[in-house]
Amino acid sequence: MIDIKEIRENPERFKKAAADKHFNVDIDKLIEIDSKLKDAKQKLQDILTEKNKVGKEIPKLPDAEKQKAIETLAQLKQQEQDYNETTKNLQPQFDALMLEVPQPADDDVPLGKDDTENVEIKKVGEIRKFDFEPQDHVRLGLALDIMDIERGVKLAGARNYFLKGDGAMLHWAVLRFAVDFMVAKGYTPMSPPMLMKYETMTGTGYYPGSEEQTYRTLDELSLAGTAEVPVTAYYKDEILLAGDLPKKFVALSTCFRREAGAAGKDTYGLYRIHQFDKVEQVIICKNDIEESKKLHAEILANSEGVLQALELPYRVVNVCTGDLGRGQVQKFDIETWMPSRKNYGETHSASRFYEFQARRLNLRYKDPKTKKNLFCHTMNNTVIASPRILIPILELYQTKDGSITIPKVLRPYMNGKEKIARS
RNA sequence: GGAGCAGUGGCUGAGCGGCUGAAAGCGACGGUCUUGAAAACCGUUGUGCCUACGGGCACCGGGGGUUCGAAUCCCUCCUGCUCCGCCA
Numbered sequence: 001m002i003d004i005k006e007i008r009e010n011p012e013r014f015k016k017a018a019a020d021k022h023f024n025v026d027i028d029k030l031i032e033i034d035s036k037l038k039d040a041k042q043k044l045q046d047i048l049t050e051k052n053k054v055g056k057e058i059p060k061l062p063d064a065e066k067q068k069a070i071e072t073l074a075q076l077k078q079q080e081q082d083y084n085e086t087t088k089n090l091q092p093q094f095d096a097l098m099l100e101v102p103q104p105a106d107d108d109v110p111l112g113k114d115d116t117e118n119v120e121i122k123k124v125g126e127i128r129k130f131d132f133e134p135q136d137h138v139r140l141g142l143a144l145d146i147m148d149i150e151r152g153v154k155l156a157g158a159r160n161y162f163l164k165g166d167g168a169m170l171h172w173a174v175l176r177f178a179v180d181f182m183v184a185k186g187y188t189p190m191s192p193p194m195l196m197k198y199e200t201m202t203g204t205g206y207y208p209g210s211e212e213q214t215y216r217t218l219d220e221l222s223l224a225g226t227a228e229v230p231v232t233a234y235y236k237d238e239i240l241l242a243g244d245l246p247k248k249f250v251a252l253s254t255c256f257r258r259e260a261g262a263a264g265k266d267t268y269g270l271y272r273i274h275q276f277d278k279v280e281q282v283i284i285c286k287n288d289i290e291e292s293k294k295l296h297a298e299i300l301a302n303s304e305g306v307l308q309a310l311e312l313p314y315r316v317v318n319v320c321t322g323d324l325g326r327g328q329v330q331k332f333d334i335e336t337w338m339p340s341r342k343n344y345g346e347t348h349s350a351s352r353f354y355e356f357q358a359r360r361l362n363l364r365y366k367d368p369k370t371k372k373n374l375f376c377h378t379m380n381n382t383v384i385a386s387p388r389i390l391i392p393i394l395e396l397y398q399t400k401d402g403s404i405t406i407p408k409v410l411r412p413y414m415n416g417k418e419k420i421a422r423s
Numbered sequence: 424g425g426a427g428c429a430g431u432g433g434c435u436g437a438g439c440g441g442c443u444g445a446a447a448g449c450g451a452c453g454g455u456c457u458u459g460a461a462a463a464c465c466g467u468u469g470u471g472c473c474u475a476c477g478g479g480c481a482c483c484g485g486g487g488g489u490u491c492g493a494a495u496c497c498c499u500c501c502u503g504c505u506c507c508g509c510c511a
Contacts, residue, residue: 042473045480052480055492056441070491239433239470241451366433368452373470 001359002101004034017104020111020321030097037090044083051076099208102326103356109330112320118333119320124304125313127337128396135402136340137394138269141167143402144420147270147387158267159259159274163387166420170393170406171277171386173413175252178279178306178384182250185302187281190251192230195221203236203361204229205327205353212260227251228380231282233361239373240365246285246295250383253278270387271338271345279383286365287355287374296352299381300332303348306384309409312392313337315344327356334382339395347389350381 007014011027018025054073110119141147146167152160163171183189201207201222206214206229215223224230231251240247255278266272281302283295300316307314319331328351335344355375358364364373397405403421406414 038473041480045473048480052492066491073491241433243451366451371452371468 001098001356002103003359004098007031007101008034013104014101017102020105021102021324021326022113022322023100023102023326025097025100025102027101030094030101033090033094033097037087037094040083040086040090044080044087047076047080047083051080096208099202099360100326103329103354105321105324106329106352108318109324110318110320113322115319115323117320118317118323121316121318121332123313123315124308125311125337127313128339130339132400134339134395134398136269137391140394140398140402140404141270141390144404144422146170146420149269156274159272161270161273161387163390166414166417167390169414169417170390170410170420173406173410174310174384174386174389174393175277175279176413177309177410179250179252181306181309182279182281182302182383185248187248187250190227190231190234190249192227192234192251192253194224194227194230194253194256195219196224196229196233197221200229200233200236203233204357205325205360209326213258215256215258223256224253225257226255226278226380227253227280228282231280232284232357232378232380233363235284235363235376236361238363240284240363240376242286242365242368245365245376246283246291249282251280251282253280255385269340270391271341273387276385276387278385280380281383282378282380284358284363284376284378287367287377289354289377292352292354292377292379296330296332296350296379299379300334300350303334303350303381303383307334307336307347310389310393310407312389312396314347325351327353329354329356336389336392337396338391340391345388345391347385347392348382350379352379353377 002014007027007030011031014025015027017023018027051073054069054076110117112118135143138147138149142149144166146163146165148162148164149160152162179189195217198207198220201210201214201224206225207222210225214225217223230253231249234249235247254275256275257273259272259274262272281299283299285291285295304314304316314334314336317333317335319333324331330352332350333346334348334350336347337343338345354377357378358375363376363378365376366372367374393407394404397407399405399419401421403419405419406417411418
């Protein structure tokens, strides 16, 4: 959420942000409602001032005047009620519009309409050249009997799957490796709840807007699509001590995504699925743009470190305005080389929000200098998401005979096993 | 599911119709002391909004009501705790 004062001062800036990010918000209407609401609140306050004044004098007044004062009060009460009604009518409209105002992207974000205009900023690792015809992860996985998509679909519908045997082991190995990697860097591990209240989804910026991308239960809870939601919201409505910041978390959770509107897109294999497991890093820091940027670079570097340890080739892109979420000021995606797609495929997404989420979550800290409560800054990045990351692992680590060499760093998590072969 | 109790400032916790925006303790911040630190002592310290910068208003879980006046009384909802039942 944006500070209304900023919108009042420079509405054009937010109109432009909405246009660049492809969000539809009626800023003019927001400003109109804001000024009416502000006016009504001011009047209401004046009436209350008067009411308090009259009320306070009543016990001291002689009986004759007392009656008159009580009558004045009755009149003031009537006026109070009128303005109260105006306020109660306008407030929800104001609130709803405020939730829709996007945060402008930072200056070094490329202007662009969609993901085709993201800008590559670095490329790391050699792309493997095969001296045999490589197979895709599905064919490999089925032949090795480490995944079963057919039965996943039979039981749970399209975009569902089983991992089995060494497939399940490899999945957990990657996740555990990623968690340990982050814990070694001092991040606090978390196993969060994933059934979230509507307001928590709103707090992190997913609602309103992404309801149809989300599984919702009969209890009106939403299955979060990422641990970013519970972990960023962890300190919702709290005031932290400046000295305790930054808070660094690493969470492992299952993620649920409806993938509505993606019908027919990436239907093959384990790329786009309804349920997966992800290790996510979340940082809550001070309200300081430089620190935010520095830590954003840190969480990006962490994920690169994981990919480098797995010896997977990847590139980093600076996501353009048209592909940014409402609250994100900047996002770097990491895309890992996937031979079957003959391209890099998104495996990580590092977003920086400044105070956008913290405002919605009412997540603050006490600034010792000004003694003011300031909104924190938040950011997050994937550490590893599996099974998507199994696509490059299986495909790049395959051998001519159809077996898979297990990446060295994962072997300790596979009981020392070095390869997955047909049994 | 049944019965009971409770929700107050960053935290713990008093208050139970006007004298209370709220005691006390802890924490935090500033100071004295110290080579430095700790301890001790002194002082400051709720949040949000509006402002003609003098102030004003709201907030004691949410909403509604009683009253001239409510943190305090009533209704309702939510949340937590305890006991019983049920399940594992």
